[in-house]
Amino acid sequence: MSNDRPLFFQVMQYADRADGDVINMVSGSPDWEPPAALREGLVEYADSEPDAFQYQPSEGLTKLRAEIAERRGVELEQVVVTNGGAEANYLAMAAALERSAGDEVLLTDPVYPYYPRKTELLGGTPASIPVDADGTLDPAQVRDAASEETAAIVVTTPNNPTGAVYDEQTMRALVAIAEDVDAVVISDEVYDHFDYSGTFTSALAVDSSHRIVTNSFSKSMAITGFRVGYVVVPEELVDAVQTRHMLVNVAGSRPAQYAVLQALRETETAYYRENRERMRARIDAFTSGLERAGAEYTMPDGGFYVLARFPDFPGTLENVEQLIDDVGVAGMPGEAFGRTREEWIRFALLSPRSEEAAGRLAEYF
Ligand SMILES: Cc1ncc(COP(=O)(O)O)c(C=O)c1O
Numbered sequence: 001m002s003n004d005r006p007l008f009f010q011v012m013q014y015a016d017r018a019d020g021d022v023i024n025m026v027s028g029s030p031d032w033e034p035p036a037a038l039r040e041g042l043v044e045y046a047d048s049e050p051d052a053f054q055y056q057p058s059e060g061l062t063k064l065r066a067e068i069a070e071r072r073g074v075e076l077e078q079v080v081v082t083n084g085g086a087e088a089n090y091l092a093m094a095a096a097l098e099r100s101a102g103d104e105v106l107l108t109d110p111v112y113p114y115y116p117r118k119t120e121l122l123g124g125t126p127a128s129i130p131v132d133a134d135g136t137l138d139p140a141q142v143r144d145a146a147s148e149e150t151a152a153i154v155v156t157t158p159n160n161p162t163g164a165v166y167d168e169q170t171m172r173a174l175v176a177i178a179e180d181v182d183a184v185v186i187s188d189e190v191y192d193h194f195d196y197s198g199t200f201t202s203a204l205a206v207d208s209s210h211r212i213v214t215n216s217f218s219k220s221m222a223i224t225g226f227r228v229g230y231v232v233v234p235e236e237l238v239d240a241v242q243t244r245h246m247l248v249n250v251a252g253s254r255p256a257q258y259a260v261l262q263a264l265r266e267t268e269t270a271y272y273r274e275n276r277e278r279m280r281a282r283i284d285a286f287t288s289g290l291e292r293a294g295a296e297y298t299m300p301d302g303g304f305y306v307l308a309r310f311p312d313f314p315g316t317l318e319n320v321e322q323l324i325d326d327v328g329v330a331g332m333p334g335e336a337f338g339r340t341r342e343e344w345i346r347f348a349l350l351s352p353r354s355e356e357a358a359g360r361l362a363e364y365f
Contacts (some may be wrong), residue, residue, distance in 0.1 A: 006113060007336040008325040015330035019095045022057030022328045023357040025347040026076055028304060030158070030222035032278065035271050038221060041262030045255045046354055057255040058246040064261040070336035071264075072213075074205055074232050080245050081230045081252055086247070088231035090118055092212040094244055095154060096184040096239045097124050108137055110337035112160050112188070124151060129341050135164025135184045135298065137325070139173035142172065150183040156193040157207075158200060158307070161337050163300020168201040175203065178210040185211040190229070193272045195221040196280055197301035205357065209234035217260050219304070228257040279304065282349040289358020293365040307334070310365050315345035327364045329357045 008026065015022045038123070045052070059065065059315035060081025067078045097103060105119040109128040129145050131137050142153060151251040153174055156167040166174075171187070178185045187203035194213065203211045216229030220322075233241050286306055290297045293323035296309040307329075313319055323345075324330045327365040351357065 002141055006117075007237060007333060008113070011320060011330060011332060015324050016251075018324050018328075018330075020325070022324055022327045022330050023351055023353045023360070024093070024330050024340070025349065025351055025354070025357060026330050027350065028219070029224045029350060030219060030275075030304075031350050032222050032275060033353060034222045037266035038223065038259045038263035040075055040268070041259035042255065043258045044262070045191050045258050048163045050073055052254070053256075055251050056257070058156055058249070058251045059242050060252055061254065061257040061261060064257050065189060065230075068230055070200075072232060073237075074179055074204065077238055078228055078235065080233070080238075080241055081228065081257055082214075082245065083189060083229070083252055084227045085229040086114065087249075088214035088216065089114070089154075089186065089188055090245055091231050091241045092124075092184075092186045092214050092233070093124070094122050094152070095116055095212070095233065095240045096152035096186060097122050099237065100183060100241055102147070102149035102151050104147075104149040106142060106145055106150055106153045106183075107238050108155065109157075109339055110161055110334070110341045112156055113336050115154050127174040130340060131162060131164065135162025135301075137164070137170060137174075138167060139170055139177065142175050146177050146181045146183065148181060150181050152186050153178055154182050154188065156184045156188040156191075158302025159301070160191065160196055160303055161303055161305045161332075161341070163303050163307075165195055165200045165302040167199040168205065170180040171201045171203050172206050173338050175206040175211050179208060183210065186214065187211060188214045190214070190219050191303040192332060194276055194304065195302045196276070196283075200302060200360055201305050204232060209236060217263075220269075221260065221263055222275070223256075223260075226260065227253060228256050229259045243334045254256075281350060282354045286347065286358045287354065287356035289362045291344060292362035293358075295361070295365065304348050305348060305351055306347050307341060308347060308361075309344045310361075313365070314343045315341070320345060323361075323364075327360045329360055
């Protein structure tokens with residue numbers, strides 16, 4: 001297992017050290033307010049008796065698990081509250097690899113970079129399935145690639161980095177393939193509140209013991225620093241997932257989970273809608289700048305990211321650094337996401353200056 005620092009940290013560091021004024025479009029951290037009830041929950045927690053500052057049940061605050069279970073239409077036992085979507089994905093992949101005779105994990109290309117590295121960390125073998133130019137995943141290709149060696153099929157919807165949203169038909173087809181080869185679909189749905197297409201379908205809509213859903217409050221509540229996510233597992237995997245979670249963490253952060261519970265209960269849908277609308281407006285403004293720059297780009301159906309390809313300017317680390325120095329706009333090199341988008345640069349539209357960034361790019365190219 002190599003310990004090389006992900007490209008992400010290299011680019012962040014380069015942008016931080018740059019002399020000029022840099023608009024940072026590298027990181028996936030929202031720049032807007034969390035729900036008001038979340039702040040209130042935290043303040044309230046600060047005044048608790050000392051016993052509230054001690055361990056909570058390993059699998060998470062029971063009331064939070066119950067709230068999640070009710071909203072997701074699953075049993076309480078199936079929900080484990082995790083240290084963000086990151087741990088949820090780790091637990092899901094570990095459980096899938098443990099239950100399977102095979103060690104292969106099917107991923108897409110482009111891919112969220114942590115999946116292949118987590119697969120290797122867990123002793124699995126990553127394999128890639130390319131997606132179409134617009135990010136569409138063709139289940140027929142997944143079927144061709146799947147075999148008895150396959151332990152898991154990992155998908156992200158809405159997708160990072162393509163912005164694709166997989167519809168119900170795709171989710172059903174993926175779960176059916178997992179059932180046929182005795183594997184598990186792991187559906188990472190951390191961007192589920194940012195579906196602009198209206199076609200998002202959670203894997204939970206497909207009733208099967210061959211699917212695991214991972215999710216998080218990092219993006220939906222703008223709290224990437226809180227580290228609260230969850231995994232929904234089929235009954236037969238509950239024990240393995242709870243045990244690994246307990247042995248690694250003992251338990252999660254109780255104040256953070258308490259505040260999330262308050263926010264889940266009290267936040268109106270308008271909060272989520274406003275965040276979604278803000279992102280849509282940013283997408284429109286940013287892509288119109290890309291249009292002026294003569295770039296090719298993806299129009300996301302969901303999530304936070306736009307991929308762009310500039311004329312004669314491949315998305316290498318070197319060129320990304322050049323953009324930071326010359327234009328003051330920082331994105332992520334496409335090579336971070338696999339082989340198929342090496343020419344592209346990913347921009348996270350999580351800066352209020354997204355439109356200004358697009359203006360700078362339009363002027364430069
Ligand atoms: C696809 C995907 N999954 C998981 C995560 C991690 O989320 P969390 O902060 O909940 O660990 C991210 C963060 O950017 C992501 O893009």
